[in-house]
Each structure stands twice: as C-alpha cells, then as structure tokens.
Amino acid sequence: xxxxxxxxxxxxxxxxxxxxxxxxxxxxxxxxxxxxxxxxxxxxxxxxxxxxxxxxxxxxxxxxxxxxxxxxxxxxxxxxxxxxxxxxxxxxxxxxxxxxxxxxxxxxxxxxxxxxxxxxxxxxxxxxxxxxxxxxxxxxxxxxxxxxxxxxxxxxxxxxxxxxxxxxxxxxxxxxxxxxxxxxxxxxxxxxxxxxxxxxxxxxxxxxxxxxxxxxxxxxxxxxxxxxxxxxxxxxxxxxxxxxxxxxxxxxxxxxxxxxxxxxxxxxxxxxxxxxxxxxxxxxxxxxxxxxxxxxxxxxxxxxxxxxxxxxxxxxxxxxxxxxxxxxxxxxxxxxxxxxxxxxxxxxxxxxxxxxxxxxxxx
Numbered sequence: 590x591x592x593x594x595x596x597x598x599x600x601x602x603x604x605x606x607x608x609x610x611x612x613x614x615x616x617x618x619x620x621x622x623x624x625x626x627x628x629x630x631x632x633x634x635x636x637x638x639x640x641x642x643x644x645x646x647x648x649x650x651x652x653x654x655x656x657x658x659x660x661x662x663x664x665x666x667x668x669x670x671x672x673x674x675x676x677x678x679x680x681x682x683x684x685x686x687x688x689x690x691x692x693x694x695x696x697x698x699x700x701x702x703x704x705x706x707x708x709x710x711x712x713x714x715x716x717x718x719x720x721x722x723x724x725x726x727x728x729x730x731x732x733x734x735x736x737x738x739x740x741x742x743x744x745x746x747x748x749x750x751x752x753x754x755x756x757x758x759x760x761x762x763x764x765x766x767x768x769x770x771x772x773x774x775x776x777x778x779x780x781x782x783x784x785x786x787x788x789x790x791x792x793x794x795x796x797x798x799x800x801x802x803x804x805x806x807x808x809x810x811x812x813x814x815x816x817x818x819x820x821x822x823x824x825x826x827x828x829x830x831x832x833x834x835x836x837x838x839x840x841x842x843x844x845x846x847x848x849x850x851x852x853x854x855x856x857x858x859x860x861x862x863x864x865x866x867x868x869x870x871x872x873x874x875x876x877x878x879x880x881x882x883x884x885x886x887x888x889x890x891x892x893x894x895x896x897x898x899x900x901x902x903x904x905x906x907x908x909x910x911x912x913x914x915x916x917x918x919x920x921x922x923x924x925x926x927x928x929x930x931x932x933x934x935x936x937x938x939x940x941x942x943x944x945x946x947x948x949x950x951x952x
Contacts, residue, residue: 591695597619599622599882600703601631602629602890608620609657610902619669624672628658633651633732634651636649638890641925643895701900702879703881709840714800715803726738728757745837746769755785765790770792771815772795807832842886861883865884867885872903879907881900
C-alpha cells in the first residue's frame with residue numbers, strides 16, 4: 590500500500606491547477622491520469638482562450654497545457670502516474686489502480702476528483718455506422734495526430750465544441766456540409782458562429798438527425814425539422830450527402846467515483862447531469878473528498894482552472910496546513926469565476942449552481 594497526503598484523479602486543467610496549488614506546500618501528492626500524457630482536453634484545443642491573464646487568455650489550449658505541466662512536473666513533492674485507470678475509490682481512503690495489467694493500491698488523507706466529462710451520444714437509426722464520430726474523437730485525430738477524418742463532415746450541435754471543431758475542420762481543408770441544431774438558436778459564442786457563416790457553412794436550426802444512410806460506411810444523413818416542443822415533423826426532411834457525421838451535443842460529468850463514495854449528489858440538467866454538492870472550497874459531503882472541473886458541472890476550461898485552484902486551497906485547509914494567502918487567493922479565484930459566469934453564456938451555469946446549493950458560493 591502506497592500512502593500520500595493527497596491524490597488528484599485527473600490531469601486536465603482542473604487537476605493540473607489543483608496540483609499547482611499544492612506544488613510548493615509541505616504535502617505529498619500523487620497525480621494520476623488514464624491517458625499517457627497530462628493536459629486532458631487542452632492538448633487538442635488549438636483555439637485561443639477568452640478570459641483574463643489568470644486563465645492564460647489569448648493562448649491556445651495546448652500552449653496552456655504546456656504552461657500548467659511545466660509548473661508541476663519537476664516538483665519533488667508531486668508524483669505523476671500516467672496510463673493508469675482508477676478502478677475504485679473506497680470509504681477507507683483507498684484507491685485501486687490498474688496500470689500495465691497490474692493492480693495497485695494507494696491511500697491518502699484527501700482526494701481531489703478532477704475526472705472531467707464524457708461526450709453525450711444521440712439516438713437515431715444506424716448511429717453505429719463507420720464514419721460517425723464524437724467531436725472529441727475528431728479533435729484527437731486532427732489536432733493530436735494530424736489526421737483528417739474525411740474530406741467532408743456534417744456537424745450536429747451548435748455549442749462551442751461543435752462550432753470550434755467545425756472551424757478547425759475548415760482550417761484542415763475539410764468541407765463542413767452544415768451545422769444541425771435542435772434548438773431555434775445557436776448555443777455557442779456568436780463570434781464562432783459568425784466565422785462559419787461568413788465561410789458559407791449552412792445552419793439547419795430546429796433540426797435533428799433522423800437516420801444515417803449507408804451500408805459499410807456513412808454515405809448520407811437524413812435530418813428532420815422539429816417543432817417548438819421538439820417533436821419531429823415527418824413531412825419535412827432533408828437528405829444531406831456526407832462521408833462523416835460529427836456528434837457534439839454536450840457532455841456528462843464523469844461522477845462515478847464520487848458515487849462510489851456515496852457523497853451528496855443531485856441531478857442538475859443545467860450542469861450536465863449528476864453532480865456533487867460542493868461548498869465554497871469545492872469540498873463534498875465527505876470532508877476528505879473534493880471535486881473540481883467538469884465533474885462538478887460542465888463549463889469551459891477557464892472555469893475548470895479556477896475550480897482546481899480552489900480545490901487545492903480547500904485540501905490544504907482540510908489538512909490543517911492552510912496556504913499563507915488562503916483568504917486572499919480564495920476571494921480572487923471566486924471573483925474570477927464570477928466574471929466568467931456572468932457573461933451572456935454563463936446564465937445556465939449560474940441557474941444550475943443555484944439549484945444545486947442555493948447559490949453559487951454558498952457555504
């Protein structure tokens with residue numbers, strides 16, 4: 590049994606920032622991630638970030654990942670375990686891990702869960718045909734490995750992920766056949782949607798996918814118009830020829846490990862699904878367990894970074910080794926979150942947080 594003061598599960602933006610907060614403190618830390626690299630989703634994000642200098646605004650996602658990794662990678666108190674899948678988390682503070690077909694046990698005084706989120710799917714006829722991808726898979730192919738999925742792609746979803754991936758496809762020389770969106774309005778930032786419209790990409794608002802067409806591989810997609818209450822209008826369909834379909838219809842928090850610990854959780858639609866109830870230090874109902882990033886509610890990576898710093902501060906206080914600037918830093922990071930969430934696209938997050946805990950920063 591290997592013992593640490595703190596174990597952070599997840600090496601994306603939230604986990605890295607939590608590790609950074611702990612990196613210069615007198616605590617032993619294990620940072621574990623199932624991938625073979627740190628950075629999470631940041632490593633395949635080539636767009637520039639919004640926000641302030643505290644979220645490294647105007648840097649591209651992979652550049653931010655490099656900055657955060659360099660901040661912690663050579664710290665003597667931080668051990669990094671990559672290519673390791675956390676199999677379980679138990680009430681006696683034990684974590685089990687599978688790595689290289691071997692089984693390991695770790696124990697810690699406190700855990701920070703920064704497992705992020707998984708992509709939501711979409712149910713329609715033949716949705717398992719080759720040529721149908723999630724947005725994350727396409728980003729991985731293009732931005733991590735330099736491979737375009739096909740010469741033409743139809744996108745489903747007009748949130749920021751759908752819009753950004755569509756623009757990246759265009760930059761790679763792929764023809765985007767259109768954006769299919771069930772709502773009557775674009776879900777992502779207008780600046781992203783405007784770029785696509787200027788480049789001639791059609792938007793099919795109040796439409797969804799009815800079926801995929803093809804034998805061994807996707808050849809076309811039938812889309813159908815939706816009423817205001819999201820019912821299909823069977824008489825109003827359209828066939829769009831395409832070699833690939835990209836699904837970008839949202840994310841779900843990866844909260845299974847929190848469920849194993851039986852912490853207080855609620856289903857909040859605005860936050861993406863089942864999320865933990867957290868206090869203003871990102872501490873769950875189990876005082877030894879903290880959560881940050883998308884596992885606590887789907888937001889942008891900029892918010893995940895601030896959440897990670899807050900969780901790090903919370904753990905230090907819980908271990909009775911508070912950061913010398915605890916109050917000042919906590920106020921600053923909450924203020925940064927408030928600025929991010931009070932934008933035009935933060936209304937859903939604020940509504941979800943209010944449902945979850947009676948206000949975004951309740952004790």
